[in-house]
Amino acid sequence: xxxxxxxxxxxxxxxxxxxxxxxxxxxxxxxxxxxxxxxxxxxxxxxxxxxxxxxxxxxxxxxxxxxxxxxxxxxxxxxxxxxxxxxxxxxxxxxxxxxxxxxxxxxxxxxxxxxxxxxxxxxxxxxxxxxxxxxxxxxxxxxxxxxxxxxxxxxxxxxxxxxxxxxxxxxxxxxxxxxxxxxxxxxxxxxxxxxxxxxxxxxxxxxxxxxxxxxxxxxxxxxxxxxxxxxxxxxxxxxxxxxxxxxxxxxxxxxxxxxxxxxxxxxxxxxxxxxxxxxxxxxxxxxxxxxxxxxxxxxxxxx
Amino acid sequence: xxxxxxxxxxxxxxxxxxxxxxxxxxxxxxxxxxxxxxxxxxxxxxxxxxxxxxxxxxxxxxxxxxxxxxxxxxxxxxxxxxxxxxxxxxxxxxxxxxxxxxxxxxxxxxxxxxxxxxxxxxxxxxxxxxxxxxxxxxxxxxxxxxxxxxxxxxxxxxxxxxxxxxxxxxxxxxxxxxxxxxxxxxxxxxxxxxxxxxxxxxxxxxxxxxxxxxxxxxxxxxxxxxxxxxxxxxxxxxxxxxxxxxxxxxxxxxxxxxxxxxxxxxxxxxxxxxxxxxxxxxxxxxxxxxxxxxxxxxxxxxx
Numbered sequence: 001x002x003x004x005x006x007x008x009x010x011x012x013x014x015x016x017x018x019x020x021x022x023x024x025x026x027x028x029x030x031x032x033x034x035x036x037x038x039x040x041x042x043x044x045x046x047x048x049x050x051x052x053x054x055x056x057x058x059x060x061x062x063x064x065x066x067x068x069x070x071x072x073x074x075x076x077x078x079x080x081x082x083x084x085x086x087x088x089x090x091x092x093x094x095x096x097x098x099x100x101x102x103x104x105x106x107x108x109x110x111x112x113x114x115x116x117x118x119x120x121x122x123x124x125x126x127x128x129x130x131x132x133x134x135x136x137x138x139x140x141x142x143x144x145x146x147x148x149x150x151x152x153x154x155x156x157x158x159x160x161x162x163x164x165x166x167x168x169x170x171x172x173x174x175x176x177x178x179x180x181x182x183x184x185x186x187x188x189x190x191x192x193x194x195x196x197x198x199x200x201x202x203x204x205x206x207x208x209x210x211x212x213x214x215x216x217x218x219x220x221x222x223x224x225x226x227x228x229x230x231x232x233x234x235x236x237x238x239x240x241x242x243x244x245x246x247x248x249x250x251x252x253x254x255x256x257x258x259x260x261x262x263x264x265x266x267x268x269x270x271x272x273x274x275x276x277x278x279x280x281x282x283x284x285x286x287x288x289x290x291x292x293x294x295x296x297x298x299x300x301x302x303x
Numbered sequence: 304x305x306x307x308x309x310x311x312x313x314x315x316x317x318x319x320x321x322x323x324x325x326x327x328x329x330x331x332x333x334x335x336x337x338x339x340x341x342x343x344x345x346x347x348x349x350x351x352x353x354x355x356x357x358x359x360x361x362x363x364x365x366x367x368x369x370x371x372x373x374x375x376x377x378x379x380x381x382x383x384x385x386x387x388x389x390x391x392x393x394x395x396x397x398x399x400x401x402x403x404x405x406x407x408x409x410x411x412x413x414x415x416x417x418x419x420x421x422x423x424x425x426x427x428x429x430x431x432x433x434x435x436x437x438x439x440x441x442x443x444x445x446x447x448x449x450x451x452x453x454x455x456x457x458x459x460x461x462x463x464x465x466x467x468x469x470x471x472x473x474x475x476x477x478x479x480x481x482x483x484x485x486x487x488x489x490x491x492x493x494x495x496x497x498x499x500x501x502x503x504x505x506x507x508x509x510x511x512x513x514x515x516x517x518x519x520x521x522x523x524x525x526x527x528x529x530x531x532x533x534x535x536x537x538x539x540x541x542x543x544x545x546x547x548x549x550x551x552x553x554x555x556x557x558x559x560x561x562x563x564x565x566x567x568x569x570x571x572x573x574x575x576x577x578x579x580x581x582x583x584x585x586x587x588x589x590x591x592x593x594x595x596x597x598x599x600x601x602x603x604x605x606x
Contacts, residue, residue, distance in 0.1 A: 019592055022590060023590045026587060026590035027587050027588075027590075029587075030587065040344075041343075111591065111592070114591060118590075241585075245584065245585045248584045248585070248591050249584060249591075251591035252581075252591040252594050252595050252598070253567065255591055255592060255594075255595030256567055256595050256599060257560070257563070257567075259595060259596075259599040260560070260563045260599070260602070260603065261560065263599075263603055264556065268556075277555075278555075282548045282551070284329060284330050284332075287325060287326045287329035287330075288414065288551050288552075288554035288555040288558055289325070289326070289414070291558075292555050292558030292559050295559050296559060296563070298604065299559070299563070299603060299604060300562075300563065300566055300602060300603065300604065301602060301603065301604050
């Protein structure tokens with residue numbers, strides 16, 4: 001456990017030895033079931049993840065949690081509640097929890113998530129839950145880095161939330177209508193059913209909706225069964241390998257982008273021709289599209 | 304008006320003539336006050352934007368609105384309400400409204416926003432409001448493409464919203480505590496004051512908080528005054544030019560990234576060496592970091 005934590009820190013610092021270790025681990029990973037958990041803020045994702053951890057531990061399965069954190073390290077007090085809630089698993093050696101911040105970096109979130117998943121996987125974790133910050137690009141991206149995507153919704157969040165739902169509707173495999181004891185839960189379930197009707201099945205899996213009450217734990221058993229059933233469905237149809245590969249490819253593509261972005265920053269700061277581009281932009285002699293065209297010719301091979 | 308709309312459509316389609324027209328417009332733009340409006344879903348951004356438009360029109364100023372839309376064109380019914388609400392300006396020639404979708408593209412949102420702003424600016428609009436989808440990377444990015452950033456918050460949105468607030472706290476110049484007639488408005492204002500106390504002033508401007516009630520229109524006058532005061536403060540301190548340039552630079556950098564991403568997709572689809580990389584990833588012979596390192600050498604000049 002301590003070794004894994006140390007390795008993850010070294011990876012964050014970009015130490016070459018850590019990269020080599022990760023490479024070795026990667027060759028032997030690929031067994032864990034990676035579940036991405038997403039949904040709008042306030043839907044109860046954290047509590048539900050907590051319950052799923054609890055249940056898996058009761059069944060003797062080991063668990064890793066990767067919590068993708070929306071706040072900056074500076075002002076990050078708001079998610080302390082989650083951190084504290086998860087503390088009750090802190091002394092359980094079968095549970096490993098890691099938080100990753102989404103901000104303050106050049107990007108590379110999927111790659112960090114992927115690294116963490118690789119280490120947890122190689123540690124022998126049976127189940128790895130990636131809890132996303134909620135919505136938007138990050139949520140969609142991270143959810144795409146999983147075998148199974150669990151979308152958590154809850155009733156009574158107003159019209160604006162409808163828009164968010166629309167954004168994350170297609171990405172789910174399993175849907176939890178959480179806070180199912182609330183008045184509008186039936187309505188939410190019905191409209192979700194209707195909305196999902198129009199979405200084609202993926203990898204031969206028909207999307208399922210499970211009603212849960214994360215606070216009391218009601219429905220969590222059934223949710224866990226559905227997550228496992230999705231895993232089995234993937235394994236039978238050959239989609240398990242395909243999704244594992246898509247996870248690696250997503251990390252690869254993101255690392256490419258981070259590498260390119262780093263190079264662009266470097267060029268803008270120190271390369272003379274690039275500085276001329278910026279000056280042209282500044283005095284409106286050149287518009288952003290024209291400047292980008294020239295920049296790309298300087299940046300990419302074979303242009 | 305019709306010509307501007309046609310030009311924007313041609314830009315979306317990537318027509319070279321449209322690009323040339325934009326280049327010509329860009330050289331003569333730079334007069335409009337661009338205000339980015341962001342904040343969590345449900346805080347009342349759209350209604351407040353609507354009020355600001357109304358007020359500016361009363362004062363005889365012309366207005367452009369760029370609404371950045373979180374939903375896909377397919378399932379985008381949820382924001383129809385906003386669209387309808389804005390319809391009441393539809394017959395007013397002094398108001399031009401354009402929606403941009405955040406999803407379903409290779410990126411390039413900031414660039415599209417920038418193009419639209421350039422056209423509206425060259426059309427002679429005095430005020431351009433960019434209304435973002437809410438939170439996350441897109442919100443921060445688009446808000447950064449403005450002279451003035453207005454952050455809209457409202458009370459009673461629960462703990463999860465706190466986390467989002469933390470994420471958008473530093474980017475604002477003017478803050479609206481909307482729905483100020485609600486019970487917790489005082490509390491929100493106080494905690495916002497406390498939170499902003501720790502944030503250093505930017506471009507010599509001390510961040511301000513204005514209480515508004517977008518539904519009734521209360522406080523919107525004062526908000527408009529503060530937005531204009533920020534503009535004057537920027538102009539006096541020389542920061543106006545600096546922010547205008549930052550907007551162009553953001554569009555430029557994003558266009559570079561889009562160009563690179565397009566190239567990567569092309570390589571992955573058709574280049575033999577890149578396909579070998581993907582195969583190595585798929586059979587775990589190579590981990591994503593190693594593959595990305597090789598990819599970057601093939602992609603970038605001078606590596």
